[in-house]
Amino acid sequence: MRWSPIFITSVLTILSGTSARPTSNVTSTLYKRSxxxxxNVRTAVAEDCLDNRPLLNFAQSGSLTRPTVSRVAVPNDDEIPPGAACDHVVELQVLQEAMLQSGMCQVVAVLARIGISRATQLQAMANVINGPGNLIFLDSRINRGKASYVRNAMAGAQITNEVVANVAVNAYLRDQTVSSSSLVIAQHLDATITAILNDAVARAQQIPPLHPQVRPPNQQIADQQNFRNTVLHFASIPPAQRITVTRLWSRVLRATLVSVDE
Structure with missing residues (x-):
């Protein structure tokens, strides 16, 4: 599979909109969450699930008030299964939240200011989160309810069966294959984040510090000093105290569905 560089994602999004095939859950809301x-690190659209067809296809089953999920066969054709979407199991909003809460977005920003583009830094994680290991055919009705479920689970908010879609999303995420494989994806994402930090630390250590009372003679040196100080401060935080993708995603997988009395 040839993964498209993330700096041309906007072009891919436009092109996918002209395709005769049904697209995945690419909407303005999802774009913001990407x-x-x-x-924008989203490169996975319907065509990605077609080029790397997922081995799993989950359809909604059960009753209208007690929906669940059932594994169904993946059709042997080149189309998205009827009523399905191309789902990112570990959602991009989880990666974004981990990067924000951990402070890694600050590291990305200062790296960009010394000439290392965001696209270069984030390409590896884009390949993981948009890769075939994180894509599953999922009933569109469940997929539409998954975003708010994940957001609430990350925040530790109560998730109830009053929202019927939550019941099916909970069943989907508790499937043993989905939960175990998605944890591996989360760990791979954390590895790409660690690689960015290690690269930043190596670069920062090559920059000699200015004396605190010496003002940088120009903006370039000021940016270098800001980069050095930001990165080394972040690197001094014990890893156990940093928010990770794995920690947030584990919170989602462990979320309990609360039954509301009718």
């Missing part, structure tokens, strides 16, 4: 540290 921004990580100021860059």
């Amino acid at each position: 921004v990580v540290c100021g860059l």
